[in-house]
Amino acid sequence: MRTSLQTAMSAINLYSEYFLGLIISLTIARNLSTDDYGVYSSIIWLAGLITLAINSGLVINVTKFVAEFAKREPESLPAILSYFWRIQHVRVLLVLIVAFTLLFINSSNANVDVWVLCLLFICAVIKADYMFRMAVLKGIKRYDVLAKTSVIANPFNIAAVLFCAYYDASLSSFVLVYCSACLVYGASARLFTKELPNSKWDDAIVDNHKKRILSQMLSATGIVFLGALIFKQSQVIVLEQSSFFSEAGFFNIGFLLSTAAITLIPGIYQEILLPKITDAVQNGDVKGQVEQAERYLITLSLLVAIPVALYADVIINLLYGERYEGAVFCLQVMIMLKAFMTLNQGANLTLISHDKQIGMVKINAVMFIIAVVLSLLCVPYLGLDGALMVYGILVFILLISYSYLAKSCNYKMLPTKDLLRIVIPALISSASILLVNYFLSGIVAMMVGSFLFAIIYVNLLFIFKGYDKSVNVIIKQIKPKAPLFMQNYMDWALRQLA
Numbered sequence: 001m002r003t004s005l006q007t008a009m010s011a012i013n014l015y016s017e018y019f020l021g022l023i024i025s026l027t028i029a030r031n032l033s034t035d036d037y038g039v040y041s042s043i044i045w046l047a048g049l050i051t052l053a054i055n056s057g058l059v060i061n062v063t064k065f066v067a068e069f070a071k072r073e074p075e076s077l078p079a080i081l082s083y084f085w086r087i088q089h090v091r092v093l094l095v096l097i098v099a100f101t102l103l104f105i106n107s108s109n110a111n112v113d114v115w116v117l118c119l120l121f122i123c124a125v126i127k128a129d130y131m132f133r134m135a136v137l138k139g140i141k142r143y144d145v146l147a148k149t150s151v152i153a154n155p156f157n158i159a160a161v162l163f164c165a166y167y168d169a170s171l172s173s174f175v176l177v178y179c180s181a182c183l184v185y186g187a188s189a190r191l192f193t194k195e196l197p198n199s200k201w202d203d204a205i206v207d208n209h210k211k212r213i214l215s216q217m218l219s220a221t222g223i224v225f226l227g228a229l230i231f232k233q234s235q236v237i238v239l240e241q242s243s244f245f246s247e248a249g250f251f252n253i254g255f256l257l258s259t260a261a262i263t264l265i266p267g268i269y270q271e272i273l274l275p276k277i278t279d280a281v282q283n284g285d286v287k288g289q290v291e292q293a294e295r296y297l298i299t300l301s302l303l304v305a306i307p308v309a310l311y312a313d314v315i316i317n318l319l320y321g322e323r324y325e326g327a328v329f330c331l332q333v334m335i336m337l338k339a340f341m342t343l344n345q346g347a348n349l350t351l352i353s354h355d356k357q358i359g360m361v362k363i364n365a366v367m368f369i370i371a372v373v374l375s376l377l378c379v380p381y382l383g384l385d386g387a388l389m390v391y392g393i394l395v396f397i398l399l400i401s402y403s404y405l406a407k408s409c410n411y412k413m414l415p416t417k418d419l420l421r422i423v424i425p426a427l428i429s430s431a432s433i434l435l436v437n438y439f440l441s442g443i444v445a446m447m448v449g450s451f452l453f454a455i456i457y458v459n460l461l462f463i464f465k466g467y468d469k470s471v472n473v474i475i476k477q478i479k480p481k482a483p484l485f486m487q488n489y490m491d492w493a494l495r496q497l498a
Contacts, residue, residue, distance in 0.1 A: 031174075043120065219358045222364065241378055255334060258334035302426040306430050462496040
């Protein structure tokens with residue numbers, strides 16, 4: 001019950017923040033010229049880079065170490081948290097010095113007023129503070145507070161964008177909306193300051209754990225930055241340099257929509273995994289927890305990925321219009337690769353929980369070189385197809401490399417037999433979509449076909465024994481309170497799982 005509540009709270013935070021962000025992006029794109037939207041994207045990318053520079057390697061380790069010390073050494077948690085606060089403040093100072101130095105040097109080339117950019121930098125720092133506080137709350141599993149901040153900040157964000165689109169759809173106005181949204185995020189997080197664990201500096205405790213924390217944080221920083229360059233950025237940059245401007249746009253659309261689709265359901269489960277696996281490491285049950293995580297991540301991913309792949313043309317036409325039909329194939333490829341990448345989360349979180357991030361950053365450094373070489377060799381000649389091919393190769397390399405490295409932590413990927421019990425029902429269920437498409441078309445076909453696919457897939461998983469024992473336990477718990485017809489259905493499900 002507690003896990004279900006955590007999942008629900010995480011869902012509120014994840015859905016509202018990510019999908020409202022997608023709506024906001026589409027609204028701004030439709031209200032600005034192509035050139036202005038390109039400038040806006042660059043400005044927001046710069047703000048995101050500032051936030052990333054402050055928080056990369058910090059946020060994920062805050063969640064990890066807070067969860068670990070809350071479980072293992074709660075008396076040491078205030079000192080550890082105080083140390084993390086100091087690191088964040090130092091990073092903010094360094095990033096602001098660099099950012100304002102670059103702004104001063106390039107102020108004459110800026111596309112918007114300098115005062116707007118200064119405000120943008122400050123607001124990016126406030127957004128970084130918000131993310132830091134949310135990381136602490138994830139570590140202590142206070143997902144209810146995450147949900148509350150989203151309920152406060154996200155409605156303001158979408159309302160401000162719509163107001164701006166109606167009354168003053170200009171580049172500077174939308175940048176100011178972004179800044180105001182950052183301020184609201186920061187203010188909403190500070191409303192719940194009392195929910196954060198106490199922080200108190202202790203030299204003895206900090207000195208005892210400083211080396212380990214810094215090592216993990218520096219390596220995680222490298223992982224985040226290199227990961228951003230390996231997946232998406234190297235391919236897009238080469239596409240743009242090779243004058244494949246439309247193809248670069250198609251690639252970005254496929255990346256954005258496939259990420260949104262995978263966030264739809266699997267992302268909720270993934271949100272609560274790191275604290276759970278960190279606890280499992282302390283309890284000596286990491287193997288069982290990781291195997292269960294991989295099983296449900298791939299199940300949930302296929303539940304979303306197959307309908308998106310089969311209705312990619314409907315989705316693109318609905319969101320972007322017919323002129324973006326070139327992004328359909330990109331979305332189809334990307335969504336399947338994103339679903340496949342969820343299998344990597346087991347190895348990824350196992351390595352993080354066992355302090356193996358130095359090995360991870362070495363893998364990412366090698367992959368960065370491979371990504372650059374492959375992009376330069378393939379993309380200029382094959383265009384979008386080359387970019388997708390490079391992306392797919394990198395996904396497979398990452399999965400194999402992380403799985404191999406995680407073997408030292410007794411990690412073992414989900415067995416092939418269990419994987420087939422999940423994949424085969426999904427493939428069989430996809431026939432229902434083809435059948436629906438024979439009689440219906442457009443958005444009606446997408447809604448009916450996706451619903452029918454989900455119903456058939458969920459039931460076929462019982463027949464193929466694609467679920468694990470936890471589903472058996474859940475069904476037995478809720479069966480006595482269910483209506484009679486549902487009890488009969490649950491008896492059938494339990495017989496399949498027996």
